Amino acid sequence: MTTLVIAEHDNASIKGATLNTVAAAAAIGGDVHVLVAGANAAAAAQAAAQIAGVSKVLHADGASLENGLAENLTAQVLAVADAYSHLLFPATSNGKNVAPRVAAKLDVAQVSDITKVVSADTFERPIYAGNAIATVQATDAKKVITVRATGFDAVAATGGSAAVESIAAVADSGKSSFVSREVSKSDRPELTAAKIIVSGGRALGSEEKFQEVITPLADKLGAAIGASRAAVDAGYAPNDLQVGQTGKIVAPDLYLALGISGAIQHLAGMKDSKVIVAVNKDEEAPIFSVADYGLVADLFAAVPELIEKV
Template structure:
């Protein structure tokens, strides 16, 4: 059994989600080949080769792959899939964009967002916003699987680098094209890979309060800032900060929920955090049912006191 894992990267750096997906692939057993697709991605390929349990790195370096558009990357994966028993990827925006196309082209079922590997063909995945766990067995010759990276630990560096082989993208006239991108720059850690996440909810009351209350605490703890869907819908925070079933899934060492009631949609995105702290004036808020530590009171008083104590 040989697995092909699509690496997630930004063109320069291999994402933490890839290292976590390697751990999931290790649980599936067999040899693991890691595909790095993009333009001028040799440094990324070298970083991938240094991960433990990676037996070989395939590097596809082509201008058409520069922005990881689904059409050319899926074509590449479909062409390579004949030599593999499974094609897998982290359940990031890239993996969610590309692998369904691969599954459709190969006429197989996709198993999405797995959190546990039971056997080479059997997996667990959350359903109903994480309130139930479904066991799925795939009988397809080719398994197409996306991995919830927060459910697995990152694979450590290996003792030796895996060999790197070049592969070519089949020639094609691609209908999709890259137009532009707007990147948000921040000195804070990236939300999905941060060790500490501080999230604000509707209880903050305004976009100004969202920043003035959360930013000082985030700076003290060197934490990333997240938001509940209610806070995003109210315009307190941009949607790229949303944590939840329809936002980002996080599993930091410490998650601090401030002014968040704890709707099911939000809990699905953060309940795998190692330690959860909730600050809310409503003692009956659902967030306290999953919190390891709860503080009932006015967040506008408690959070500045906490910042002062940490300072």
């Protein structure tokens, strides 16, 4: 039994979600291999070889794989799939884009968003926005799985010494083409990897107030900034800051929810945080049901005071 983890990378380094996915693969048992498919991605392949628990890295290098187009990456995975019992993808935007294509081509049922490995064919995954946990058994001979990163502790990025095997890159499918990429740059930690997150909700009232209240506290704490869907829909914060079922799933050491009522959609994305602190003037707000520390107060008075004391 051998598991293949499809690495998420930028052709130079390995993204953090890959380390969590390797942890899930290790829990399944057997050998763990990693596929690094990209262009001029030798550095990423070498980084993958150092991941603890990985026994082999498959390195496919070609122009068709440079930008991670789903059709080409799917073909690359299928080219090596016969040798593996399990194919694991991080449950990120990229992973969710490729895994269903692979499952469909293999004519198997995908197991999505697993948070625990019970056995080699049985897994736990959240349903109903995380309010229930389903235990599912995959009876297909080959299993295609996406892994929720917050469900598994990341393995060490160093300490391994896997062999790197070069494999032929697939030809361009011609079904899609890369046009452009606009990448937002920030000195803050990436939201899904941050140890501390300060999130704001609709109660902030405007984009100006969101920046005025949330940013100074995040600066003081060295934190990433998040937002509820209501705040994003109202235009207070950009889409890539949304935390929740339809946004990003996070599990930092500390999550501060400021002016967030705690709709089920939002709770599904952050309730696995180790410590949750909520500030809301409505003492009946659902956010208090998951908060470790709750303060019933006007956030416009409480947060500046908190900033002074940090």
